[in-house]
Amino acid sequence: MTTPTTGARVSEVRVTPILITDPPLLNLQGVHQPLTPRTIIEVHTASGHVGLGETYGDTEYLDAIRKVAPHLDGVEVARPTALKALIDQILGEETREAATADVPASGLRGKRDLAKLKASVFAAFEVAFLDAWGKVLGVPVHALLGGKVRDRVDYSAYLFYKWAAHPGQDPDAWGAALDPAGVVEQARIFVERYGFTSIKLKGGVFEPDAEIAAVRALREAFPDMPLRLDPNSAWSVETSLYVARELTGVLEYLEDPTAGVEGMARVHAETGMPLATNMCVTGFDEVPEAFARRAVQVVLSDHHYWGGLRATLDLAAMCRCYGVGVSMHSNTHLGISLAAMTQVAAAVPNLHHACDTHRPWQEEDVITRPHTFTGGAVEVGDEPGLGVELDREALADLHRRWADSEVRDRDDVAAMRVVEPEWNAPRLPRW
Numbered sequence: 001m002t003t004p005t006t007g008a009r010v011s012e013v014r015v016t017p018i019l020i021t022d023p024p025l026l027n028l029q030g031v032h033q034p035l036t037p038r039t040i041i042e043v044h045t046a047s048g049h050v051g052l053g054e055t056y057g058d059t060e061y062l063d064a065i066r067k068v069a070p071h072l073d074g075v076e077v078a079r080p081t082a083l084k085a086l087i088d089q090i091l092g093e094e095t096r097e098a099a100t101a102d103v104p105a106s107g108l109r110g111k112r113d114l115a116k117l118k119a120s121v122f123a124a125f126e127v128a129f130l131d132a133w134g135k136v137l138g139v140p141v142h143a144l145l146g147g148k149v150r151d152r153v154d155y156s157a158y159l160f161y162k163w164a165a166h167p168g169q170d171p172d173a174w175g176a177a178l179d180p181a182g183v184v185e186q187a188r189i190f191v192e193r194y195g196f197t198s199i200k201l202k203g204g205v206f207e208p209d210a211e212i213a214a215v216r217a218l219r220e221a222f223p224d225m226p227l228r229l230d231p232n233s234a235w236s237v238e239t240s241l242y243v244a245r246e247l248t249g250v251l252e253y254l255e256d257p258t259a260g261v262e263g264m265a266r267v268h269a270e271t272g273m274p275l276a277t278n279m280c281v282t283g284f285d286e287v288p289e290a291f292a293r294r295a296v297q298v299v300l301s302d303h304h305y306w307g308g309l310r311a312t313l314d315l316a317a318m319c320r321c322y323g324v325g326v327s328m329h330s331n332t333h334l335g336i337s338l339a340a341m342t343q344v345a346a347a348v349p350n351l352h353h354a355c356d357t358h359r360p361w362q363e364e365d366v367i368t369r370p371h372t373f374t375g376g377a378v379e380v381g382d383e384p385g386l387g388v389e390l391d392r393e394a395l396a397d398l399h400r401r402w403a404d405s406e407v408r409d410r411d412d413v414a415a416m417r418v419v420e421p422e423w424n425a426p427r428l429p430r431w
């Protein structure tokens, strides 16, 4: 008997590590490096279709992806569930210790463990499977996720304190942003160029009062825009209480002001400030306690580490049940990731906050028609799969850069040491 999936079996998988340029964006850990790694995945099917995936390029992820890739021959792209069992087999069954180990994820993405690494590897391939499957059937990925509930996905301007240039390089077109005036100027560029209607400032870089002043300057310059501040858990509970009180009525939400469920719960209970997270809750096993204690009011999903596009829908459903909001986190990424983020965001009914994206900071891409933001949103296409096509020449160039370079991991601390040799990742709470 023939099924709609006939021919949709994996015939070849290509895994291509690349390095992309990144501006000198500052955060709690340090500064972004001039070059940062990503991994691009191509899943070819016997029917001649190609599904694309994009994820972290750091050694740990690349090694795990390379371990899994050779075992996918013959797997049906319509069965991502089979993929999950295979990944468990290849990367090892999750042990109790591994599942609960508290390993810092370069300090910016919460706890990390084997289960989360496997969720990331699964996600990277799942996106490529869904892209290929959509192309085989001639339907967009959002149709495979239940269908879109919106035609446009809103993204937010993601502001960073930043230097004018990487050490030893020429200034970039964005200029420096190291004080409230610089932050407002950066926001103006974002709003004028892309039409964003929400603004997030990455904090944890300067003293809390300086960041409060920057948020107030944004409020004055953009009286009607939802504003967010994210110090990546840089603050003590006391400092978080202070900032939350200072910015009540100014912020839409405060993101990860302090580390851990207990502190987050106290900050919300004592100030009423809505708290968002991509650090306190980053896996399903962390949901029950955080929700029960009302530690988070908005979970920032991220298919790259929550376990893919269908897992993102599961998370959204869970948030809906508990009256918790849902939006989307991002890391430095290119167009394949943006396409995947947009397809799943289109299918989440309870998405009421603009999603994060780093994409405007990237000058390069590996797709032939990079997305455009109009009115701060990306249109949800109805082309088959993710609706993007690989730019093979660009991919080859960025891979050559990777092959010619020694950069293999994102390391914001090392990048900061170029300027401040004594720099170490700050101990938390920093303030």
Ligand SMILES: O=C([O-])C(=O)C[C@H](O)[C@@H](O)C(=O)[O-]
Binding pocket: 025, 026, 027, 108, 202, 230, 232, 278, 329, 330, 331, 332
């Ligand atoms: O929302 C967040 O916490 C992030 O986006 C984490 C990122 O690593 C961000 O801090 C960055 O790119 O520096």
Ligand SMILES: [Mg+2]
Binding pocket: 230, 232, 255, 256, 277, 278, 279, 329
């Ligand atoms: Mg965050």
